[in-house]
């Protein structure tokens with residue numbers, strides 16, 4: 266990391282960036298983006314649910330929580346071979362990162378975890394960046410995943426510490442931060458972001474960005490999700506997030522964590538091509554491809570291929586280093 270990367274942002278500073286006139290915000294973010302990244306490049310990731318539903322947690326946005334009555338069908342952990350086939354399919358469709366998600370509260374040291382380690386080993390031989398999102402993780406488990414070839418681990422903060430209890434009661438914010446620390450210590454790339462549109466206030470969005478940007482090391486990847494309300498979950502009636510709110514989040518994340526891959530994640534299915542283009546302009550440089558994001562809908566590969574053509578975007582290669590800034594910010 267170079268000395269232009271700051272870990273001492275204050276909430277006030279972040280709020281000032283977030284609230285500046287939108288065109289100035291986009292311009293600043295686009296400028297920072299070009300100092301650290303090739304602005305034409307977008308990372309294409311695929312997210313596969315390897316174990317679906319039946320989760321004991323109570324995340325208010327999630328259709329996989331066992332306690333909510335949603336249409337999600339519970340599915341036990343997939344077989345390694347099946348996952349390998351899906352990974353190959355993702356690679357052939359242009360994805361360079363393959364993320365496997367399991368609806369677990371935490372990883373347990375059992376046969377299922379051994380199976381996930383085999384999945385990681387298998388996918389890592391395919392030349393893709395392998396990522397997992399499996400819930401809470403101990404230091405030892407993080408090390409085992411690293412040894413198996415895991416490149417990145419996703420563990421979202423979701424929202425601010427203050428609002429967290431309104432969304433999840435079965436664990437707390439410090440549990441999240443502990444897992445992120447275990448991942449970091451195991452030298453696994455950190456992927457952590459959140460969701461907007463859950464009824465949080467603007468200060469909660471800024472609070473979450475503040476926590477992420479003041480970690481000892483910024484996450485290498487920051488997903489910004491717009492809530493996709495699912496019938497049967499407590500947040501089913503939440504109104505749609507405006508694209509301008511997404512742009513403000515993306516642009517602010519880009520400015521305060523310049524080297525991170527900022528991922529335009531859930532909610533893309535409800536955006537037009539023009540709205541997505543604005544998000545890329547504001548510094549987003551990563552997307553999830555494939556028609557499903559765990560259990561919620563997402564634009565298909567063909568649609569994204571067309572978008573890449575229209576916007577002259579190109580997929581980012583796997584394992585590419587982020588450049589140091591060439592100009593002072």
Ligand code: SF4
Pocket residue numbers: 320321322323324327328329330367368369370400
């Ligand atoms: S978000 Fe993850 S931990 Fe929360 S209920 Fe859904 S699957 Fe479980």
